[in-house]
Amino acid sequence: MTERSPSLNDPFHFINERQVDNISLEFFYKPHTITALACSIILLFIWAFTRSDSALEKNIWNGLQAVLFMFIMISLICFPNGPFTRPHPALWRIVFGLSVFYLMSLQFLLFQNFNDVKAILRWLDPERLNKMKLEEKEYAVNCSQVNATRIWSQLDIFAAGHFCGWAMKAMLVRHYGICWYISVSWEITEIAFSHLLPNFQECWWDAIILDILLCNGLGIWVGMVVCRKLEMRNYHWESIRQIRGTGGKLKRAALQFTPASWTTVRWMDPNCTYMRIIAVWILVVIWQVTELNTFFIKHIFAIDTSHPLVIFRLFLIALIVAPTIRQYYKYVTDPNCTRVGTQLWVFCAITLTEAILCIKFSRELFAQTQLLLLCIWLLVLLFGTVVCVYLCIAWASRSRKDNSDFQTNNDLNMKKNSLFTTTGTDMTTKNPILQVDMLKCRRRANSQPMEQAD
Template sequence: MKSLYFFVFSLLTTLLLFNANALFDFNTRITISLVMSFFNFITLNSVMQKYAMIPNISIFTKIINYLILIYYVIITYLHFFSTSEVRTILRFLNKNIEFHAVEKSYMENCNTFENVSDKIDWFVCAHLWGWFAKGMIIRNFFLLNINSAIFELLELRFQHILPNFYECWWDHIFLDVLSCNLIGIASSMVFMKYFNIPLYDWKIPDKIKPNKKNIIFPTVDKLCRKVFTNSSTLLLLIFLSFIINIIDLNVFFLKAELKLNHVNLIVIARTFAIGFISGKACKEFHCFLKDG
């Protein structure tokens, strides 16, 4: 338990120093961030050795645990710098790195379907493989398709910030939700069925028998219970959808904030890292719900 207390103390100290960033110059912040990253590494490693590195753990799980540790330390270090300073650090590490201030918009020539070919580019493959990977992580056809539609709505909400969220109406519906996303999701389901990979039933079992005497709309209640089982399951699906879309938006916003190209090695490596970490998190969370 001491290791957990030390980790919390180290994290709170890091956040406190970060909020006092204006008091330090760039060189001082480099020193502070290195020291705090080291302490966070030591404390988190101690916590993971005690709670995550259980006996007979697989090599793959060990690798992901260390990936979580390394990623956390990197985020802790970069937390002390502004986006322009992070770009300076990236340029120092890679002198050939290119930054792109303007992203491509997909909202030109929306009046005819003859322009569909203009919309097909690298992002089509990214949609297919991205939703295939999400299918392997989330493993629930219903939840995946719900979030496929939710993300398109989020694109509409944030398109004034990110130009590549500007898309034609038929691009959102036919190319994304009903084509690329659905094909990626369906392919992951077929793949998992072929290799006998278990799906996740994101439900919380009813421990208390519901009282149906005072229900105003019994037909609606019956339909809702067929889909969501109970109110706890509905809240669980809302929570999972919130986390899924926060992670997805974070990829696009961080890429735009740092002005990195979508094929940049840093963007690709981080996306893969988040994917593996999310896969482990979903597996352990589902086991917790199932066994708890």
């Protein structure tokens, strides 16, 4: 009895433990577990015996660094590849390991009190993490004064962050409708939670013109343009050893950091059921909660936006989200995939743990939550999801029908041309008048596809 290949027959294995196809340099893909073990132990041995252990705080810090280092090494050897293989599966194993380590750190903080958490933050950075209250910028000031100068003055580093962030989000989601809906729904989320975070209060032109249309809209457009370029691209990955010249080898090495293949996603299948609506709604809600966690963590623990801790968390979440969305898309669109991916599981655990952490350490703030407003927010997101799904389905069905009609006309024209060139050959060679008529018919038939293409 032959054993089935799990990479070909098991959808879960494809998104959780994808194997590398067409290996060109075997050295970089062979297991080196014994070498990694020897190098790790030697490095830790040298580090432990050459450092000074007189300072308690430095001992704790170096011990935590050693724990993280060894955890990364274990994840590099034991954890699954995930759905991606470029630039190397080892990178995505490390990302998964960092996500697990971050989740374990959140679990530890969950069983501390607020003063202990602040003490840990002050220990990490005594100068910038010792604040008890964060001074946040107010955006809802003089909203009636709208002019080009003031709008231009609002374009700061955060606007660039919005643009780059949405370009990356568009490359992850790869769907205009969902991207625009998430962008609009975030502004609705800010309105729903503005009674808890005054920083969410902003002028209407700031939310609509700067956020939705300018920064988010341009970011979505750029991301989708990149997606189309990658979809139209033919991937022929040569081995570096088969490429002649230094320039060609450097170009192939740079291409290692681009996708090995590109999957065209179809979130809005015309034959979808109510489960597709629920799937998109869950995606939007989890997305909003992840964004909310960023602002609540900053506000509750008084961490400035420019602090490296905030930047590191955003960078880590961005890396985690890439395989997470791929696994979630496979789970909700492939009926043969009956299990969620491990990275998706860990990401959901991180998001929910962060939310619990915020609620625990800011009970007075969340006691002011208007439950009716929260329920309305969830219902609005659900209604918006239904509208978004059905509009996208209608648009996809119409586009598919137009493409089908265009293809049908092209097939008919090709049949006409074939008929003229086969059956009319003997007749036209004997009759010069028929030759002229057949030439006119051919020109007319060849011009029809061009008119429809325009």
